[in-house]
Amino acid sequence: MFTPIQLLLNAQRKNKRIISVIYDIVAVTLSLYFAMTLRLDTLTFPIDAAAIFCMLITCAITIFSFIKLGMYRAILRYMMLPAVGNIFIAVVVSAITLAISSFFLQAFIPRSVPFIYASLAMITLGTPRIMIRTVYYHHYRRKKPNVLIYGAGSTGRDLAYSLMQGGEYHPVAFLDDNPAKTGQIITGIKIYTSAEFEKLHSLYEPVKLLLAINNISKGERLRLINELSHWPIEVQSVPSVEDIVSGKARVTDIKDLDIADLLGREPVSPNTELLQKNITDKSVLVTGAGGSIGSELCRQIFTQNPKTLVLFELNEYNLYAIHQELETFKNNFGLETHLVAALGSVQKENRLTKLMTEYKIESVYHSAAYKHVPLVEDNIIEGIQNNVFGTLACANAAIATGVKNFTLISTDKAVRPTNIMGASKRMAELVLQALADRSTKTNFTMVRFGNVLGSSGSVVPLFKKQVRQGGPVTVTHPDITRYFMLIPEAAQLVIQASAMGHNGQVFVLDMGEPVKIVDLAKHMINLMGMKSYISETGDTDGDIEIRFLGLRPGEKLYEELLIGDNIESTSHHKIMTAKEVKLGWDEMKDLLKKLDVCCHNFNTDCIRRILLEAPTGYKPNQKIDTVPMRIRH
Known part of the structure; x- marks a missing residue:
């Protein structure tokens, strides 16, 4: 059975406005x-025509003021201090109207009546609205789960206010270690210190x-994240100030902590001059434009105002997605870059030659490759054809059309590879190094780096999915480590390295310190409000199990970025x-001919033998099952 207030709240908006206007007329009159x-x-007193006319004028002006101040557009359940202020303004205008009209009309209204009327009108007009808001708030907040907000600054206050109006969460307390804020109350919510977390958690x-x-430094944020990871509660974050200001996100767009926070890596500010050198006012082509790295390269390139940007991609949907994204960005910011979405395979040299000729391409970023280690291990022929011969086709097209700069996106798995994927990428490097000695017009450079966070093959989204499903979180080996870098930072460093390169150079990005994957898994589980355990060690006290599966075929415990010790610094301290x-x-030409014959004959033993004999450093770390390999494409 509905209460009168619930019936009012559930009524149609038009009916609510009619009820509000009628009530206000009655309230003003009373x-x-x-x-x-x-x-x-006395309850009875003489009323003349002038007094009645004054009351009608006052009532009309009050309703008009409410309309102009938006009071009938406001939703009663969201009634807060700004609306109370508007009621005060309308009542003051109404009292002044009463005083002026009674003076000019010589009505029988004593001079003190407007002041008494103003006080009563504030009560009769404001109290019901505040009561409805209070009843709604206390009734419906019980349906919303409680949350704590860490940070009582402007962002925290905006978040609390928005959550109180919304239907998802109910903020119950602020946590802030600034002594000047402790004990204060903001929008009805008290500020506590982080030392009081356990008490608040129990209450x-x-x-x-x-x-x-x-508004804190990266170091302070990392310290805070580490501290919060030990608290028995899921931790999420609001968007950055930049995203909120630019309109990309709202303060209520609560999300999981940024993957950069989980790893403690601090991105490096790019060198604008290097970013622009091979891009601004030039025609650029990106292969693999729909992939994780390729799409971010396109975004970064697009911000540097190229004359033309050709997006070359084999996957139709991925090409559509990045093209639509960039078209929207272009329209929103009034950019003039000519965008071209081109479907095709990097193995088709004539297709690439036609594109590069038609659009007068000056810079190529070759990101297209098969990068998933187990899949390439099981599909050797396609892996070699795409990664090695696809690179050769792109490079030949670039030479034939006079492209000035050609940059290969390589990987740390190309260093002393234990798998076909890594060996194929090292072969691609060797192809470009050999072409660099022959070509004088096209500047070939290679950029080698480790794993990027958030890519299609990253462990971070996989771990999150596994935690939300209740576990287990799967790690291949307790000692496995990897280098990690954010996709935008990797893309920026690739562009900068390509602008620094001399023909045939291999660049290595500074990936920081390697991260132990099992530690990353524990960190993520803790920050999602649960406790991890490893049953293999006899520990069963926890919520989410971390289970070790064993190294996959071709997988290393530790990745490397350098084949030898011959490394030199560059003008950029993060690029070597x-x-x-x-x-x-x-x-190289003879080697490629042999490799092509092996691929044509679907002879994977032959391919492995060539990779072992070539200076790739390839050393497979598992027994080779040669029979099924021969029939894999």
């Missing part, structure tokens, strides 16, 4: 009547802790250049 009775100390049983701090073994073009 306020005037009781103001007169209080002043004259309110919050489901999440929302991190609303954007390596001097490594390479082949002349004649030797």
